[in-house]
Amino acid sequence: xxxxxxxxxxxxxxxxxxxxxxxxxxxxxxxxxxxxxxxxxxxxxxxxxxxxxxxxxxxxxxxxxxxxxxxxxxxxxxxxxxxxxxxxxxxxxxxxxxxxxxxxxxxxxxxxxxxxxxxxxxxxxxxxxxxxxxxxxxxxxxxxxxxxxxxxxxxxxxxxxxxxxxxxxxxxxxxxxxxxxxxxxxxxxxxxxxxxxxxxxxxxxxxxxxxxxxxxxxxxxxxxxxxxxxxxxxxxxxxxxxxxxxxxxxxxxxxxxxxxxxxxxxxxxxxxxxxxxxxxxxxxxxxxxxxxxxxxxxxxxxxxxxxxxxxxxxxxxxxxxxxxxxxxxxxxxxxxxxxxxxxxxxxxxxxxxxxxxxxxxxxxxxxxxxxxxxxxxxxxxxxxxxxxxxxxxxxxxxxxxxxxxxxxxxxxxxxxxxxxxxxxxxxxxxxxxxxxxxxxxxxxxxxxxxxxxxxxxxxxxxxxxxxxxx
Ligand SMILES: C[S@@+](CC[C@H](N)C(=O)[O-])C[C@H]1O[C@@H](n2cnc3c(N)ncnc32)[C@H](O)[C@@H]1O
Numbered sequence: 001x002x003x004x005x006x007x008x009x010x011x012x013x014x015x016x017x018x019x020x021x022x023x024x025x026x027x028x029x030x031x032x033x034x035x036x037x038x039x040x041x042x043x044x045x046x047x048x049x050x051x052x053x054x055x056x057x058x059x060x061x062x063x064x065x066x067x068x069x070x071x072x073x074x075x076x077x078x079x080x081x082x083x084x085x086x087x088x089x090x091x092x093x094x095x096x097x098x099x100x101x102x103x104x105x106x107x108x109x110x111x112x113x114x115x116x117x118x119x120x121x122x123x124x125x126x127x128x129x130x131x132x133x134x135x136x137x138x139x140x141x142x143x144x145x146x147x148x149x150x151x152x153x154x155x156x157x158x159x160x161x162x163x164x165x166x167x168x169x170x171x172x173x174x175x176x177x178x179x180x181x182x183x184x185x186x187x188x189x190x191x192x193x194x195x196x197x198x199x200x201x202x203x204x205x206x207x208x209x210x211x212x213x214x215x216x217x218x219x220x221x222x223x224x225x226x227x228x229x230x231x232x233x234x235x236x237x238x239x240x241x242x243x244x245x246x247x248x249x250x251x252x253x254x255x256x257x258x259x260x261x262x263x264x265x266x267x268x269x270x271x272x273x274x275x276x277x278x279x280x281x282x283x284x285x286x287x288x289x290x291x292x293x294x295x296x297x298x299x300x301x302x303x304x305x306x307x308x309x310x311x312x313x314x315x316x317x318x319x320x321x322x323x324x325x326x327x328x329x330x331x332x333x334x335x336x337x338x339x340x341x342x343x344x345x346x347x348x349x350x351x352x353x354x355x356x357x358x359x360x361x362x363x364x365x366x367x368x369x370x371x372x373x374x375x376x377x378x379x380x381x382x383x384x385x386x387x388x389x390x391x392x393x394x395x396x397x398x399x400x401x402x403x404x405x406x407x408x409x410x411x412x413x414x415x416x417x418x419x420x421x422x423x424x425x426x427x428x429x430x431x432x433x434x435x436x437x438x439x440x441x442x443x444x445x446x447x448x449x450x451x452x453x454x455x456x457x458x459x460x461x462x463x464x465x466x467x468x469x470x
Contacts, residue, residue, distance in 0.1 A: 021199030112218035116152025142196035249397030
């Protein structure tokens with residue numbers, strides 16, 4: 001049988017996924033191609049095929065770092081998802097202060113920290129917290145992208161990044177430098193920045209146990225098996241009393257059983273289970289020390305990066321695994337048509353109440369491409385239908401994270417929030433929908449015509465009715 005021939009672009013997508021876990025969705029292939037063509041000119045003075053071949057054969061020193069920096073998404077800002085920081089200050093820190101009253105030391109990890117907006121937000125809050133005076137705390141902030149970390153160490157931010165910093169904190173912790181804002185150097189010195197690839201074991205962190213982990217808005221770029229593997233690594237590092245926060249739109253539902261979601265009011269966190277999960281075999285109780293006597297298990301074979309050594313700065317993937325001819329793997333992402341067909345089938349199953357069939361299809365679709373907003377929206381609809389309102393909120397948020405202009409998941413999210421008694425948050429979403437509808441920038445989920453989703457008129461009516469107090 002002849003090997004399927006894949007294009008250099010498809011090979012590059014596979015290389016990136018193997019090295020970093022990041023799935024490049026179909027919609028971003030065009031911009032990846034542009035970036036790669038540019039890099040090909042600069043590095044091999046040739047075409048994409050020569051570039052990919054040279055990249056796979058380790059002939060381009062330092063090129064992985066440059067490429068990764070260009071293709072990963074660095075969207076972040078101070079006080080992103082402020083409800084999570086509020087909960088950290090009001091609920092998590094008091095609990096940790098009680099749990100750590102002996103050593104009076106907190107160990108915190110901001111995984112995938114981008115240019116440092118997230119760990120710096122946390123550092124400001126810790127520095128301001130009276131109950132931590134006399135305590136020591138360390139934040140280790142990691143990312144795959146060396147350039148982003150260099151930016152974090154520099155501590156210079158534009159207006160957009162600091163727009164949500166409360167004015168008194170802005171005044172105390174930043175210095176104006178022309179159009180930029182410089183984060184206070186003493187605060188920066190309390191954060192240790194280091195490169196760490198979440199898709200690559202072992203995680204070389206300075207602590208064996210962590211009290212608080214923020215791993216927000218990064219799992220969304222990985223396939224399901226890698227998400228599961230990453231979470232299992234993090235669970236090993238999380239102290240028995242520790243807390244894990246994901247992005248506000250992310251959920252571990254159906255990804256793993258080790259950690260359980262804890263409702264903290266405005267948001268969720270994940271913690272070690274107090275009791276065994278119902279159907280799973282009994283996991284070992286959380287250990288005091290999470291030092292690993294044996295090497296950690298490898299990432300799932302499908303996603304496993306093939307490293308030549310354990311140096312996270314070395315972006316090279318092994319020659320054997322990624323030789324360009326024949327293709328390293330069959331072409332990557334399912335064709336767009338494939339995703340659409342799966343979603344149509346899932347929508348049909350849902351409209352005819354075949355919930356389990358729909359769930360299986362959606363799980364497959366998410367495993368193949370976690371970056372398709374419609375899949376998350378349908379998953380939200382499925383949860384909603386089954387009465388799992390909190391999970392529905394997570395899925396709708398994921399859809400909106402990927403495409404904020406979708407008005408239907410937003411209305412459905414708002415209704416879920418109402419049902420959960422979170423009227424303020426719900427009203428905010430209803431207002432967002434109205435703004436979208438009046439601006440004409442809204443997008444509809446045309447795929448789901450078989451499902452009872454609100455059209456523009458009904459959505460607008462619903463928003464106005466709730467906002468009038470209905
Ligand atoms: C959207 S930003 C999230 C930043 C921040 N956590 C937040 O929520 O605002 C995603 C970050 O994940 C990083 N990233 C992507 N793949 C990664 C990997 N395999 N290991 C570590 N970081 C990764 C990217 O470089 C980027 O900085």
